[in-house]
Amino acid sequence: MSSFDQIVNLIADDLSAVEAKLTENTASEYSFVDMAVQHVVEGGGKRLRPILVVLSAKARGYEGADAHTLAAVVELIHVASLVHDDVLDEAAIRRGRETLQTKWGNKVAVLVGDYLHARVLSMLVSRRADDPAMAILADTTQAMCEGEVIHAYKSGDFDISEEEYLKIISFKTGKLIAASCTLGAILGPHDTQQIEAFTTYGKQIGTAFQIVDDLLDFVEDPEKLGKNAFGDLREGKLTFPIIHTRKVCDDNEKQTLEKVLNPDTDETEAITFVESLFQKYGVEIHCLEIAQSYADRAKTALTNIPQSDARTALQNLADYVVSRDS
């Protein structure tokens, strides 16, 4: 069994409870809305964020149902952001399934994203007044949007540095992954230092996760990815591997790289050129090393958390985030 399957097995009952919450809290009495929403919610994915909520809660000794509610909330925020991402990227498939806009058009897709946000609000209505979850989620959704807007605004900017890019992804991806860990951790007894350790863990694996995500777009089998290879590149999206390549390659290569990012360039030519640069400069290994360094920092953050199966699972998850192939 893979390390990921072992983790999922450890919390299988919790994850079933999360799925039930997801279905219950997204149902619409309007059959078309219901169908469109279930299409994306059941679209699957690894449920990384729910897993992080549940494991963080367990690692702090909490075993109740509120972890399932919060896990469903973060997953819905994540799914909503994917739905809007797919609209903007004009993505035709995601995880091997047709995207909403392929099936029913852009309009339905934008609105389903909005609908999921509305349902998140409904799920938060009944919480205690002093519950910090609301403030954490408000802050998180705001930061995600800010990160996305800045990334969209910078999308034509070939000169974006690795540092700027890492800051953007810490907003776009890192914040919600970190929030998942924080939300789980605060369900345990109050202890600021311990809770912060989980937030740090989440921030670090968030960055590792996104770097590997960026890399998989270039090196992975499209069948496994469930989406088109070199998709980011063909949309002119600058991600970590390209930003790094641009930093290390020579001026001639830099100029060709800029041309290759233009969607008018022949696809095969573009891919062949990028692959040759990746080979020459060891880009794949470099990206994996950087991602592993974030994963290692994530594991270190949990050093002072008392030993438990959940803590071990979180540490294994950090390595899995780097070693995964889809």
Add this chain to the structure above:
Amino acid sequence: MSSFDQIVNLIADDLSAVEAKLTENTASEYSFVDMAVQHVVEGGGKRLRPILVVLSAKARGYEGADAHTLAAVVELIHVASLVHDDVLDEAAIRRGRETLQTKWGNKVAVLVGDYLHARVLSMLVSRRADDPAMAILADTTQAMCEGEVIHAYKSGDFDISEEEYLKIISFKTGKLIAASCTLGAILGPHDTQQIEAFTTYGKQIGTAFQIVDDLLDFVEDPEKLGKNAFGDLREGKLTFPIIHTRKVCDDNEKQTLEKVLNPDTDETEAITFVESLFQKYGVEIHCLEIAQSYADRAKTALTNIPQSDARTALQNLADYVVSRDS
């Protein structure tokens, strides 16, 4: 002074306070995000929903600052929905200003809408646990999305009935306008019957408002509207005047109408034909009569509310919604 200006004058200080809340609660430390958000928030519009919150609160004897916060919240929800509408309608201008996607592209526009929702969540975080505003707004945003999704899904459906259409707009437009009145009204002393009167008032003027909005697209000077005339028609959007015309015209005209709704038809030809049908069947007068009947029901709903300047203003506002020309 127009009746609308008189209403605005009556609550000028409150509306300034609402504007301050809007600016304060949408500011971003990222200058580009800030600029894009202010572009739409300051885009103006009549601030109908804030006016309704403030007047409903006053008509129930409440004069505090929470009305300004709730007024800003409903306005942000409204602006967010306009931003996403403009993306989906590919609108180039709104209220005489370039839309976000014209200035900075679709991506920024979708994300700014999401950002405004995130800010709404932030504004709700600090409210009391037993505050009904959260539940009302969660229910409202969900219904708005459901209405929009169903409308988008039905957009190819030429056979939509007046009743179906009125139900859709009661969700898309009516819910938030009704919620504005309810949120104002609950700030006064607890009295279920009185609060319900304001909700009913809001539902009725919401429908009146949308029917007139639909009509203005056909009959008003584009300069006044701040957007292109016949925009709905050219996008193939079926709105109340067309749905009504289709019901009353003969079979030949019905067939031609269907052709005219196809964006490939010559624009002048399409407009001339629709105008001739409007003339023949008195569509403009019919729409105004229907809208006025909703406005009258709105006024009647407030009959048992104690007399005050605010109540009078709400009743005048119902008439203004029908008589306005932009």
